[in-house]
Amino acid sequence: MREPNHDRLNELVGRLVNDLGSAMSGASVLLGDRLGLYKAMADGEVMTSAELAKKTGLHERYVREWLSGQAAAGYIDYHPEKNAFSLSPEQAMAFAIEDSPAFFAGAFDVVQSAYLDEPKVAEAFRTGKGVGWHEHSKCLFSGTERFFRPGYNANLVPSWIPAIDGIEAKLKAGAKVADVGCGHGASTIVMAKAYPNSQFFGFDYHMPSIERAKKLASEAGVSERATFAQATAKDFPADGYDLVAFFDCLHDMGDPVGAGKHVKEALSKDGVWMIVEPFAHDELKDNLNPVGRVYYGASTFICTPASLSQEVALGLGAQAGERRLRKVVTDAGFSHFRRATETPFNMVFEARA
Structure with a gap:
């Protein structure tokens, strides 16, 4: 065995201890979310474990242990003088308030799917075959919607659409919009609520997601102007x-160039293709950071297997970067491509024929 550098070894072990705690805390976040513990604490009231157990109808001994672990993670506040706990306003935004721009609880459903589906992905590593989106555990579908929805709520209407030249005025006056790879319809519904004069058509190949999108649109009161149908990125109606908007899905496609060619045919004469993708630099060395770590993990278990399960199987991955995305768009026949805006988590591109 090679002789290790003990300082570097201790540093690595410390990092692993932190990550192990994070992994366990993630499962606890799922518990708190599903059992309503965070929402029961959303008002910021300082509560003992007995008071929280009574409020939620749960067993006190379990609640006490959960609270202690959450306090150790820094996800809730502990008040030693009262042996009680509370959620700060910031913690409530992250764990209890679903419409908050910082809501994070849904992300842990995505993480759970990675653990549940690891055997399928391991087999794909051995065979080189893919794992289709529809082959994943159900928690991935709901988790993806809950994870991305806060970002769409915070950015789509206030900043992303205004950054696309001329499109905001069209949407206000009355436009025709396709949301391709819409999943549960979070992005479609956000746009439909903001632009009542426009018509929105959500498309996804995954029928259970389409059914869920229809239900959510009805609950949001926008089903008359936001309709959903099963279709792929290469065969949705060219109307x-x-x-045409692709939110966080182009890199999941086996043939993104083919999808782009179909988008070109589906657009009106002066129509725009809006592409929202995970934030990434072009070079690997520049993505070795906390955001890149999340996206490379998701790409290993979800995005790359999805692409490799389809025809062409280009396998862009969730950290494709602007240079590779530009090539996809130009290969599809678009002459204009620019980065319209960005956030720490997303890049927004505008493409025109």
Whole structure:
């Protein structure tokens, strides 16, 4: 065995202890979310474990242990003088308030799917075959919607759409929009609520997601102007859209160039293709950071296997970067491609024929 550098070994062990705690805390976040513990603490009231157990109808001994672990993680506050706990306003935004721009609880459903589906991905490593989106555990579908929805709520209407030249005015006046790879319809519904004069059509190949999107649109009161149908990115109806939007899905496709060619045919004469993708630099060395770590993990278990399960199997991955995305778009026949805006988690591109 090679002789290790003990300082570096201790540093690595410390990092692993931290990550192990994070992994266990993630499972506890799922518990708190599903059992309503965070929402019961959302008002910031300082509560003992007995008081929280009574409020939620749960067993006190379990609640006490959960609270202690959450306090150790820094996810809730502990008040030693009262032996009680509370959620700060910031913690409530992250764990209890679903419409908050910082809501994070849904992300741990995605993480759970990675653990549940690890055997399928391991087999794909051995065979080189893919794992289709539809082959994953159900928690991935709901978790993805809950994870991305806060970002869409915070950015889509206030900043992303205004960054696309001329499209905001069209949406206000009345435009025709296709949301391709819409999943549960979070992005479609956000746009439909903001632009009542426009018509929105959500498409996804995954029928259970389409059914869920229809239900959510009805609950949001926008089902008359936001309709959903099962279709792929290469066969959705080419009906002369003013805007075709791909939210966090182009890199999941086996043939993104083919999808882009179909988008070009589906757009109106002066229509726009809006592409939202995970934030990434072009070079691997520049993505070795906390955001890149999350996205490379998701790409290993979800995005790359999805692409490799389809025809062409380009396998862009969730950290494709602007240079590779530009090539996809130009290979699809678009002459104009620019980065319109960005956040720490997303890049927003505008493409025109």
